[in-house]
Amino acid sequence: MQSLIEKAEVLVEALPYMRRFFGKTVVIKYGGHAMTEDKLRASFAVDVVLLKFIGLKPVIVHGGGPQIASTLARVGKESTFVEGLRVTDDETMDVVEMVLGGKVNREIVESIQRGGGRAVGLTGSDGALLRVRRKTVNGQDIGRVGELVQVDSRVIDSVSESGFVPVVAPIGVDDDGLTYNVNADEAAGGLAAALGAEKLMLLTDVEGVLDADGQLLSQITSKDAQKYVAEGVITAGMIPKVGCCMRALGEGVGRAHIVDGRVLHALLLEIFTDDAGVGTLFVP
Numbered sequence: 001m002q003s004l005i006e007k008a009e010v011l012v013e014a015l016p017y018m019r020r021f022f023g024k025t026v027v028i029k030y031g032g033h034a035m036t037e038d039k040l041r042a043s044f045a046v047d048v049v050l051l052k053f054i055g056l057k058p059v060i061v062h063g064g065g066p067q068i069a070s071t072l073a074r075v076g077k078e079s080t081f082v083e084g085l086r087v088t089d090d091e092t093m094d095v096v097e098m099v100l101g102g103k104v105n106r107e108i109v110e111s112i113q114r115g116g117g118r119a120v121g122l123t124g125s126d127g128a129l130l131r132v133r134r135k136t137v138n139g140q141d142i143g144r145v146g147e148l149v150q151v152d153s154r155v156i157d158s159v160s161e162s163g164f165v166p167v168v169a170p171i172g173v174d175d176d177g178l179t180y181n182v183n184a185d186e187a188a189g190g191l192a193a194a195l196g197a198e199k200l201m202l203l204t205d206v207e208g209v210l211d212a213d214g215q216l217l218s219q220i221t222s223k224d225a226q227k228y229v230a231e232g233v234i235t236a237g238m239i240p241k242v243g244c245c246m247r248a249l250g251e252g253v254g255r256a257h258i259v260d261g262r263v264l265h266a267l268l269l270e271i272f273t274d275d276a277g278v279g280t281l282f283v284p
């Protein structure tokens with residue numbers, strides 16, 4: 001009996017958070033590195049389903065860097081990177097679309113459905129959700145890499161309102177209908193801003209933003225983030241992450257966090273607790 005009462009108490013403790021987030025949109029970037037283990041994938045899916053059933057509107061945007069890399073390696077195609085961005089020729093773009101839209105996206109949809117929810121997979125070209133233009137780096141053409149110019153979130157609204165969890169692959173489309181590879185963090189940040197999300201959560205494969213000594217920063221300001229990038233403390237895949245969190249806050253998103261996706265039930269821990277114990281919170 002006592003253990004049943006304790007279970008009831010756990011639910012009651014969650015009530016203030018349920019009230020606070022009821023009806024609110026939470027955009028979750030599911031990193032390619034955080035989705036490699038079966039047990040974690042299942043725990044992620046169950047968390048998403050739970051959030052949906054208690055009345056939040058979770059929107060998933062996924063990455064897939066490692067999955068793209070392994071498929072490219074299998075077909076014997078090598079990639080070059082310019083400032084962390086994959087130079088994407090037409091052949092590489094075919095692989096990107098197949099892997100992100102055809103494989104990774106489907107796996108996430110199916111895992112959410114195995115967890116008891118209903119999900120709908122989309123790419124940013126569905127409903128012209130993610131409008132992009134060709135990105136250049138210091139004037140250099142890097143192929144089919146897109147820079148977000150506009151988000152038309154109506155397709156997300158209609159999927160969410162109908163009781164489904166939207167799962168978005170970061171592929172954008174330009175004015176001529178040509179598709180582009182988009183950084184998933186950038187896509188998630190843009191979507192969060194367009195949807196007026198309460199929260200943006202980027203799940204990844206580290207504890208959060210680490211300082212020069214490798215210590216977790218539980219909070220970080222815009223100013224410090226810029227300083228760490230300039231000093232080379234924040235590098236590689238962490239650069240677009242901090243950039244998109246800062247931009248999202250500037251565009252009206254309530255809170256932005258980087259969360260350790262290797263922790264079981266990372267999403268629930270973040271939403272149902274007050275302390276920023278599971279990652280880095282960005283403060284304007």
Ligand SMILES: Nc1ncnc2c1ncn2[C@@H]1O[C@H](COP(=O)(O)OP(=O)(O)OP(=O)(O)O)[C@@H](O)[C@H]1O
Binds near residue numbers: 032063064
């Ligand atoms: N200061 C820092 N603190 C934490 N991680 C950092 C820092 N600087 C660089 N990184 C790197 O950023 C990586 C996270 O970004 P990465 O792009 O690799 O993963 P992801 O975005 O979760 O996955 P994907 O790009 O496939 O969606 C970490 O694994 C780490 O190696």
Ligand SMILES: [Mg+2]
Binds near residue numbers: 065
């Ligand atoms: Mg990344």
